[in-house]
Amino acid sequence: MKIVxxxxxxxxxxxxxxxxxxxxxxxxQVAIALAGPQDHxxxxxxxxxxxxxxxxxxxxxxxxAMHDPAVSAIRQKRNSSITVGLExxxxxGYDAFISAGNTGAVVAASTIVLGMIxxxxxxxxxxxxxxxxxxxxxxDMGANMAAxxxxxxxxxxxxxVYVQEVIGRANPKVGLLNIGEEECKGTDFVKEAHKLLEEKxxxxxxNLEANEIYMGKADCIVCDGYAGNxxxxxxxxxxxxxxxxxxxxxxxxxVAIFAALLLKTTLSDxxxxxxxxxxxxxxxxxxxxxxxxxxxxxxxxxxxxxxxxAKREVEHNxxxxxxxxx
Amino acid sequence: MKIVxxxxxxxxxxxxxxxxxxxxxxxxQVAIALAGPQDHxxxxxxxxxxxxxxxxxxxxxxxxAMHDPAVSAIRQKRNSSITVGLExxxxxGYDAFISAGNTGAVVAASTIVLGMIxxxxxxxxxxxxxxxxxxxxxxDMGANMAAxxxxxxxxxxxxxVYVQEVIGRANPKVGLLNIGEEECKGTDFVKEAHKLLEEKxxxxxxNLEANEIYMGKADCIVCDGYAGNxxxxxxxxxxxxxxxxxxxxxxxxxVAIFAALLLKTTLSDxxxxxxxxxxxxxxxxxxxxxxxxxxxxxxxxxxxxxxxxAKREVEHNxxxxxxxxx
Numbered sequence: 282m283k284i285v286x287x288x289x290x291x292x293x294x295x296x297x298x299x300x301x302x303x304x305x306x307x308x309x310q311v312a313i314a315l316a317g318p319q320d321h322x323x324x325x326x327x328x329x330x331x332x333x334x335x336x337x338x339x340x341x342x343x344x345x346a347m348h349d350p351a352v353s354a355i356r357q358k359r360n361s362s363i364t365v366g367l368e369x370x371x372x373x374g375y376d377a378f379i380s381a382g383n384t385g386a387v388v389a390a391s392t393i394v395l396g397m398i399x400x401x402x403x404x405x406x407x408x409x410x411x412x413x414x415x416x417x418x419x420x421d422m423g424a425n426m427a428a429x430x431x432x433x434x435x436x437x438x439x440x441x442v443y444v445q446e447v448i449g450r451a452n453p454k455v456g457l458l459n460i461g462e463e464e465c466k467g468t469d470f471v472k473e474a475h476k477l478l479e480e481k482x483x484x485x486x487x488n489l490e491a492n493e494i495y496m497g498k499a500d501c502i503v504c505d506g507y508a509g510n511x512x513x514x515x516x517x518x519x520x521x522x523x524x525x526x527x528x529x530x531x532x533x534x535x536v537a538i539f540a541a542l543l544l545k546t547t548l549s550d551x552x553x554x555x556x557x558x559x560x561x562x563x564x565x566x567x568x569x570x571x572x573x574x575x576x577x578x579x580x581x582x583x584x585x586x587x588x589x590x591a592k593r594e595v596e597h598n599x600x601x602x603x604x605x606x607x
Numbered sequence: 608m609k610i611v612x613x614x615x616x617x618x619x620x621x622x623x624x625x626x627x628x629x630x631x632x633x634x635x636q637v638a639i640a641l642a643g644p645q646d647h648x649x650x651x652x653x654x655x656x657x658x659x660x661x662x663x664x665x666x667x668x669x670x671x672a673m674h675d676p677a678v679s680a681i682r683q684k685r686n687s688s689i690t691v692g693l694e695x696x697x698x699x700g701y702d703a704f705i706s707a708g709n710t711g712a713v714v715a716a717s718t719i720v721l722g723m724i725x726x727x728x729x730x731x732x733x734x735x736x737x738x739x740x741x742x743x744x745x746x747d748m749g750a751n752m753a754a755x756x757x758x759x760x761x762x763x764x765x766x767x768v769y770v771q772e773v774i775g776r777a778n779p780k781v782g783l784l785n786i787g788e789e790e791c792k793g794t795d796f797v798k799e800a801h802k803l804l805e806e807k808x809x810x811x812x813x814n815l816e817a818n819e820i821y822m823g824k825a826d827c828i829v830c831d832g833y834a835g836n837x838x839x840x841x842x843x844x845x846x847x848x849x850x851x852x853x854x855x856x857x858x859x860x861x862v863a864i865f866a867a868l869l870l871k872t873t874l875s876d877x878x879x880x881x882x883x884x885x886x887x888x889x890x891x892x893x894x895x896x897x898x899x900x901x902x903x904x905x906x907x908x909x910x911x912x913x914x915x916x917a918k919r920e921v922e923h924n925x926x927x928x929x930x931x932x933x
Contacts, residue, residue: 427794460836491841493844495845507797513817518818519820
């Protein structure tokens with residue numbers, strides 16, 4: 282198995298990406314192909330010792346910056362680590378592609394280079410979120426800004442396979458993110474999606490209010506990319522605000538530091554709930570290849586976790602199984 | 608000043624509503640008009656002592672249940688505490704209306720009974736949210752499921768008045784909830800709203816990502832009702848999940864109870880961030896009258912706080928000032 286990793290993706294690239302990749306190849310025995318400017322990567326790789334046959338460098342001289350406009354970046358930088366990395370995945374001999382770089386660019390390039398799975402109209406970013414009953418998959422987290430009801434049905438089918446194979450839960454249930462439990466609630470788009478899911482998705486259990494996301498009522502939660510992105514980022518921001526409030530409290534009352542230490546595990550569990558890098562990146566579902574998107578602020582551990590997830594996706598033959606249900 | 612209170616609104620009505628109203632009239636010296644079935648309210652009121660001239664009972668024999676479909680409930684129950692209460696507000700001699708009942712029904716009845724302020728097309732529910740820099744107003748939280756860019760511009764104008772007068776902050780800034788800071792991001796709807804706000808709203812500071820909501824970058828945050836509702840309810844659910852994780856931790860490790868006690872204030876501050884009842888209810892802006900929507904699970908304290916907010920709205924002449932900017 283060989284995983285292509287965008288060595289230039291993320292706020293701390295290539296340092297964190299290479300550190301996490303080296304850890305992963307030792308821990309999981311997967312070969313890594315790092316895409317990026319050859320000289321830059323070679324210099325960084327000198328810091329590590331590793332079995333040389335386990336690391337390949339794919340030369341890609343250009344770098345898409347985190348805030349480059351996605352589509353134009355892909356058009357103008359045809360030799361970026363993102364595009365070149367995906368081209369290697371496509372040509373064969375490589376099993377998955379991971380990037381913690383510019384999300385929009387990864388989505389656009391994956392769609393262009395790999396194409397879509399027949400039966401899927403738009404890719405969706407799935408986010409593995411912890412709930413009180415274990416991990417669930419929420420999709421889409423921001424790839425699709427013009428979602429149609431049929432896209433949500435396609436997301437539901439793909440999410441079920443993902444939850445079964447990668448998260449490892451049998452008979453996953455599908456919920457639709459909405460503002461109320463009743464089917465009459467929501468925008469016209471959500472009401473139509475509800476109707477379609479009810480007709481065509483046997484695992485559909487109905488609407489899910491946003492306060493139920495972390496309760497684990499549904500294993501797969503489908504929504505449009507705008508709402509999904511809002512849900513994910515609000516959670517991230519709220520836990521950040523809680524952490525800041527905590528620090529303020531400690532500076533006012535030093536005794537509180539003991540409290541904070543005692544509860545560290547709980548709170549960090551909760552923060553992880555809001556940070557998909559901790560789980561190991563978000564699968565981009567619907568494109569014709571295994572692509573995982575990491576958080577821009579990925580630590581070496583997050584990169585390592587993303588590679589672990591990629592390995593599991595490959596071993597469980599997720600791509601073929603998704604194609605089988607569409 | 609006399610505030611109309613829907614005595615039958617909320618999961619714990621009329622008990623909590625009446626308890627909170629009695630507290631409020633004593634603390635804030637406002638007269639209260641309770642709308643609901645006369646006999647039921649009279650029996651409940653017997654539990655309390657209060658100056659009789661401060662409490663009026665408005666007989667409304669019907670009750671809209673929390674999960675009744677909004678519009679049909681309003682059409683079928685013309686003598687509900689919601690509709691009758693709003694009719695009293697409209698006829699004059701009353702200053703504001705408060706309900707912790709069925710939100711959709713309150714929005715629909717307010718629109719039908721009070722009508723819209725000239726220049727506003729759709730009502731919006733504002734939510735006062737605490738941030739690291741003080742309270743802000745986010746609008747719409749779920750009244751408008753077919754938002755257009757011009758509705759968001761109208762919300763921005765109303766929100767500025769509210770933040771100035773009720774929250775008490777001069778020169779409020781307006782942000783647009785979106786999935787990225789760049790103006791090219793988001794759905795077509797959000798991109799159009801961005802353009803319109805940039806052209807017509809001098810206090811507009813651009814897009815705000817959902818993780819920045821609690822950071823206090825903008826004083827007024829505008830969004831469509833679906834996204835706003837998701838943002839609010841995700842926050843509520845996440846803090847609930849944290850509280851549950853905390854209890855689990857305590858049951859595993861009794862020492863953690865001391866930690867939890869030490870940090871109680873901080874965490875309850877953070878939970879309040881996600882619960883608008885703590886602030887005192889959400890203003891329904893755009894209808895031609897002062898309406899405040901409380902959380903369905905309102906405690907007596909939440910009802911009291913809603914009355915406090917209503918009093919402030921009346922004293923600051925918020926309705927006339929909003930009309931003045933539209």
